[in-house]
Structure formats: structure tokens, C-alpha cells
Amino acid sequence: ALMCLPAIPAWSQAPHFDRSGTQTALVVDGEPYLALAVQANNSSNYPAMLETVWPMVERLHANTLLMPVAWEQVEPEEGLFDLTFLDTLLEQARAHDKRLVLLWYGAFKNTAPGYAPAWVKRDGERFPRMRTPEGSAHYALSPHAAATREADARAFAQVMRHLARIDRQHTVIMVQVENETGSYRLARDHADGPARLFAQPIPQELADGLGIARGTWSDAFGPRAEQYFMSWHMASYVEAVARTGLAEWELPVLVNAALGDAFTDGSGDVGPSGGPNWNALPIxxxxxxxxxxxxxxxxxxxxxxxxxxxxxxxxxxxxLLVPEIGNARDYARFIWPALGRGGVMFSPFGMDRSGYINHPLGAAVLDEETLEAFAAPYRFLAPAARDWARIAMDRPTWGTARGQDGSDQSHEMGRWQIDVQYGRWMFGEDDWSFDGQQEHPLKDVPTGGMMVAQLDTHTFLLAGQHVRVRFALADGSPGEQAQIIEAQEGTFVDGEWVMRRRWNGDQVDYGFNFGEQPVWLRVEMGTYR
Ligand code: N0T
Incomplete structure (x- = not known):
């Protein structure tokens, strides 16, 4: 057969991040993109499994699928590469009109070498494990081993080279290198070479980058020394793998983190040592x-x-990207604060019909109610995903979800204070009581959230679900009072706002109340005296 490269359409410039706006955008086909994504289960990366994946992608109205590609599947024997899964995956993604983020499961998958090929697992000489202080083998491979790094990088580069051949149209918009790197239960490698490195001063490049003196790891970082030593070497490993792949095909590179304590690293709960937990990001x-x-x-x-x-x-x-979030119902509402903070990807994990369930991390059952919690915002956002992504690049945004105790929240944007409430009836105030009044069914349910973009000083674009939103003057002068000039419910058609109706009367007298189905509301506020 005659082989020829298809003509490259004008929009096929490489996906990339654009930092020139108010918030960093993910640009795909030349325009800001919002990845309403789902991640498949860990072992769904085989052609036979894809039929369990697509129905879920469609049911959730996702536009992007995060799918593993494993070292063991692409290089089952050393130097012999099998990239046929990529052919199948990309072909099916295109048929379903979805974009892909590939997850490279190399030497580190949840820190362990489970997805490394058998020839790597069997050869502890060439591909050494980390060593405990007593000298015994730890389960994780050592990030210090050049042979491991080079073999991993070579396989990843084959994947990228194959994409360069088969994906000029950029069905694959991003790659994740490794998965949740680091090491559980052992802070660093105590083998001779790495142990000597740990006793030496930190690299000059690191001292310069952080603007600190070039002391030993312990001098520089005290109780965090072992973690940061491991971070430096783990990150250097990932850098080598990523760079080798990027030389073949240019794509945005993502790294994901198994997280420690959200609030402090003082307790030592920092996730696996050396992984990209928030406290190690500067390294x-x-x-x-x-x-x-x-x-x-x-x-x-x-x-x-x-x-x-x-x-x-x-x-x-x-x-800001969320490559994984639990697929239990409670997590669905966090799409609002994620996108409200300029998030460009949200991706509940384990969304396929393979039958695997990662409860207690995620849902115990993927029932309709659970799926609908994620589907409702995706179905709503999908037709306007590009519009929101463009607005979030240009304008200030904010978002929030029901907190732990469901209490009221507020946030200032310029002259306006935005007040947010959960579990309220749409009509009336908290201190009113009526005969026969029932308790709100969502009063104690972890659902509800909203996001807002400030289009200009007095005009806001709102979207939300199970939430009441009000505007108050943050800085009124004496006698100045707030009023709603106009509230339009509408949608985006070819990038233009199209009004469906105005909200007025009951629909605005007790705040802007968003129910089960999210809507877009464009509110112009004003004042009178
Ligand atoms: C995630 C997922 C998958 C005490 C778990 C979370 C995915 C990986 N790991 O289903 O394995 O590939 O990135 C680890 C969280 C551990 C929490 C332990 C709770």
C-alpha cells in the first residue's frame, strides 16, 4: 500500500501551556482547552478492555480520557517494541471524538516497579532496588541507577516516537511521566553510592535555585533532608525520561503526586519520600x-x-490539573473550586466498566446516582468548555464547593462580595418559618458548588449546582445600595453569549438559586442611592 503522511491541518500546532493570561491555559488546536476527563482503571490498557471504557466516557460526557501505557506492554522483551495498543487506542479515541492523556507507567507506578517488564524485574544486578540501612532490598527500584533510567527513557522515547508518526493531529494532548513516584516506608536509598551522595553538599544548581547556602543535605534541610535528597534524585530521573521522550515528540509533560498532609509537612506525612508532594515542588x-x-x-x-x-x-x-480524584459522589462537587481556580483538567479515577472498584478511596458502587453526580457538570460544561477556558485565561475567576460543615462562604471580587450558601430552599430566608415547612433534603449532603468569572467590574458569569449565590457591595459608600441590573440565563453559541431568558421575581428575590441541573447565569450588578 502507498504510505503517505496525511496533510497537517493548520490547527495541529502542539498542545502547550500558555502563561500569558490571568491564569495558565492548556492550549489545544490553538485555543484554550478544558479537559473534562476521566481516568480508566490501572489494568484497562489493553485493546480488549476498551469496550468497557468508552461507554463510561460517553455516559459521563467527558471529552478526554486518561489511559495508562505500560513499559511491560511496549517492551515485553528488551529492545523489541510493541506499540500496537497505541494504534488501537488512538483510532478508537478519534472515532469517539475524544482526546487522550497517556500515563507512562515506567519504573515507578505508585512508587513500585510493577509495570516494568519481566526482564527488568528479574535483573536486580542491572536494575537495583533501593537498600535499607541494614543493606536489604527495598521494593522500589533505585532512582540513582543509570541503567534503569536509560532503559525506562528509551522505552518512553519509543512511545513518543510512535506518536510522532501516528498522531500529527494531536489526539494525545499530554503525557504523564511515571505515576506517583517516590518511596513508601524508606526515605532514601542507603546503597553505598547514594549514601555517599547524601553526605555531600547539595548540588550547586539546587542551592542557586533555592537561594540558599551550599551545605550538606542535613544542614540545608534539617528534618526534611532525606525527603528532599530523594526528591532531587527522583525528579532528576523523571527529567531524564521526559527529556528523552520530548526529543522525539513535543507534548506537555505532567507529573502526578500521592499526597501527604494538606496543611503541614511538620508531621512528616509527606506522601512517598521523593514524590512531588506540595512541599517538594520547589526542588x-x-x-x-x-x-x-x-x-x-x-x-x-x-x-x-x-x-x-x-x-x-x-x-x-x-x-492546575487534577489527574485523579476519587469517583465517589462527594468528590464531584470539587470540580467547581478546581475550575474556579483556573483548573484546566478534572479527572475522576477508575471510571470504566471493568468491574474494579477502589473503595474506600472512591465509590463503593458505580451506581447511576454516583455517575450522575459527575455527569451533570460535565454534560453542562462540555458545550461551553472552550468558552470557559478562554474566559478563565483572560478574567479573574473563583469557585467553591460545600465545605465540611456546609457553612456559608464568601469571597470578594473588586467591589463585590459573593456570598454562597448550601442546603437552602430557593424561596425565603433562614429566619422565616412556615407551617408545614420541611427540612431541605440536601441540608447535610456533601453536594453543591459554584464558580464565577468577573467579566467586568460589575458583570459576572456564574455557574453552579445545589447552591445559593448573592452579591453584596464590598465597599459601598454611605447610602449606596446594591441592586441587580439584569440576570440573564443563557449559553454560548459559536463563542457568543446567547440569552435564553432573564431571571427575575422569585428567581432572584432570595439569591440566585442553582438546582440539580447547572446553568450559566450572567449577572450585571449596580448600585442606587
Ligand atoms: C492512585 C490510585 C491508582 C491510606 C489508587 C492512590 C492510581 C494511583 N493511588 O486507586 O493506583 O494509579 O495513582 C494512592 C493513595 C493511597 C492512599 C492510602 C490511604
Whole structure:
């Protein structure tokens, strides 16, 4: 057959992050993109399993699928590469009109070498494990071993080279290098070479990057010395793998984190040692310049912790992506604070019909109610995903979800204070009571959230679910009072706002009340005196 490369359409510029706006955007086909994603289960990375995956992607109205590609499957024998899964996966993704994020399961998958090929697992000489202080083997491979790094990088580069051949249209928009790196239960490798390194001064590059003196690891980092030593070397490993792959095909590189305590690293709960937990990000960023984004894997149901993770990972203009979040119902509402913080990807984990359930991390059963909790915001957002992504790049945004105790929340944007409440009837005030009045069915249910973009000083674009939102003047002068000028419910058609109706009367007298189905509301506020 005649082989020829298809013509490259104008929009096929490589996906990339654009930091020029108010918030960092993920640009795909030349425009900001919002990845309403799902992640398949760990072992769904075979052609036969894909039929259990697509129905779930469709049911959830996702536009993006996160799918593992394992070292053991692409290089079952050393030097012999089998990339046929990629062919099948990309072909099916295109048929379903979905984009892909590939997850490279190399030497580190949840820190362990489970997805490394048998020839790697069997050869402890060439591919050494970390060593305990007593000299026995730890389960994790050592990130210090050049042979492991080079073999891992070579296999990953084959994947990227294959994409360069088969994916000029960029069905694959991002790659994740390794998965939840680090080491559980052993802070660092005590083998001779690494132990000597630990006794030496920290690298000059690290001292310069952090603006600190070049002392030993212990001098520089005290109780965090072993963790940061491991972080530096783990990040350097990931950098080498990523860079080798990028030389073949340019794509945004993501790294995901198994998280420690959201609030403090003082307790020593920092996730696996050396992984990209929030406290180690400054080290990772110096050691791994090829990594574009760090994503928190969120399996903590505490709303305060979730929001803290989002704030930490999106800080400093870094792109905010959630590569994994539990697929239990309680987690669905966190899409609002994630997108409200400029998030460009949200991805509940374990969304396929393979039959695997990772409860207690996620749902105990993927029943309709659970699926609908994730599907409702996705179904609503999907047609306007590009519009929201563009607005979030240009304008200030905020978002929130029901907190631990369901208490009221508020946030200031310029002259306006936005007040948010949960578990309220749409009509009336808290201190009114009526004969026969029932308790609100969602009063104690962990659902509800909203996001808002400030389009100009007095105009806001709102979206939300199971939430009441009000605007108050944050800085009124004496006698100045707030009023709603106009509230339009509408949608985006070809990038233009199209009104469906105005909200007025009951629909605005007790706040803007969002129910089961999210809607877009464009509110212009004003004042009178
Ligand atoms: C996640 C997922 C998958 C005491 C778990 C979370 C995914 C990986 N790991 O289903 O394995 O590939 O990234 C680890 C969280 C451990 C929490 C232990 C609770």
C-alpha cells in the first residue's frame, strides 16, 4: 500500500501551556482547552478492555480520557517494541471524538516497579532496588541507577516516537511521566553510592535555585533532608525520561503526586519520600525543567484539605490539573473550586466498566446516582468548555464547593462580595418559618458548588449546582445600595453569549438559586442611592 503522511491541518500546532493570561491555559488546536476527563482503571490498557471504557466516557460526557501505557506492554522483551495498543487506542479515541492523556507507567507506578517488564524485574544486578540501612532490598527500584533510567527513557522515547508518526493531529494532548513516584516506608536509598551522595553538599544548581547556602543535605534541610535528597534524585530521573521522550515528540509533560498532609509537612506525612508532594515542588521544579505541570491525586474527602491542595498546586501561575480524584459522589462537587481556580483538567479515577472498584478511596458502587453526580457538570460544561477556558485565561475567576460543615462562604471580587450558601430552599430566608415547612433534603449532603468569572467590574458569569449565590457591595459608600441590573440565563453559541431568558421575581428575590441541573447565569450588578 502507498504510505503517505496525511496533510497537517493548520490547527495541529502542539498542545502547550500558555502563561500569558490571568491564569495558565492548556492550549489545544490553538485555543484554550478544558479537559473534562476521566481516568480508566490501572489494568484497562489493553485493546480488549476498551469496550468497557468508552461507554463510561460517553455516559459521563467527558471529552478526554486518561489511559495508562505500560513499559511491560511496549517492551515485553528488551529492545523489541510493541506499540500496537497505541494504534488501537488512538483510532478508537478519534472515532469517539475524544482526546487522550497517556500515563507512562515506567519504573515507578505508585512508587513500585510493577509495570516494568519481566526482564527488568528479574535483573536486580542491572536494575537495583533501593537498600535499607541494614543493606536489604527495598521494593522500589533505585532512582540513582543509570541503567534503569536509560532503559525506562528509551522505552518512553519509543512511545513518543510512535506518536510522532501516528498522531500529527494531536489526539494525545499530554503525557504523564511515571505515576506517583517516590518511596513508601524508606526515605532514601542507603546503597553505598547514594549514601555517599547524601553526605555531600547539595548540588550547586539546587542551592542557586533555592537561594540558599551550599551545605550538606542535613544542614540545608534539617528534618526534611532525606525527603528532599530523594526528591532531587527522583525528579532528576523523571527529567531524564521526559527529556528523552520530548526529543522525539513535543507534548506537555505532567507529573502526578500521592499526597501527604494538606496543611503541614511538620508531621512528616509527606506522601512517598521523593514524590512531588506540595512541599517538594520547589526542588522538583529545579531538577525537572521539562515537567510542565504537577497534579494532585486527591483521595481525601475533607473539603478544606481538597481546597488547600488545589491552592498549593495552582500557586505561582502553575497550571492546575487534577489527574485523579476519587469517583465517589462527594468528590464531584470539587470540580467547581478546581475550575474556579483556573483548573484546566478534572479527572475522576477508575471510571470504566471493568468491574474494579477502589473503595474506600472512591465509590463503593458505580451506581447511576454516583455517575450522575459527575455527569451533570460535565454534560453542562462540555458545550461551553472552550468558552470557559478562554474566559478563565483572560478574567479573574473563583469557585467553591460545600465545605465540611456546609457553612456559608464568601469571597470578594473588586467591589463585590459573593456570598454562597448550601442546603437552602430557593424561596425565603433562614429566619422565616412556615407551617408545614420541611427540612431541605440536601441540608447535610456533601453536594453543591459554584464558580464565577468577573467579566467586568460589575458583570459576572456564574455557574453552579445545589447552591445559593448573592452579591453584596464590598465597599459601598454611605447610602449606596446594591441592586441587580439584569440576570440573564443563557449559553454560548459559536463563542457568543446567547440569552435564553432573564431571571427575575422569585428567581432572584432570595439569591440566585442553582438546582440539580447547572446553568450559566450572567449577572450585571449596580448600585442606587
Ligand atoms: C492512585 C490510585 C491508582 C491510606 C489508587 C492512590 C492510581 C494511583 N493511588 O486507586 O493506583 O494509579 O495513582 C494512592 C493513595 C493511597 C492512599 C492510602 C490511604
Amino acid at each position: 522538583w521544579r529545579i531538577a525537572a525543567p521539562s515537567v510542565d505541570a504537577y497534579g494532585p491525586d486527591i483521595y481525601n474527602r475533607n473539603a478544606d484539605a481538597v481546597v488547600r491542595y488545589l491552592d498549593r498546586y495552582g500557586e505561582g501561575g502553575w497550571p
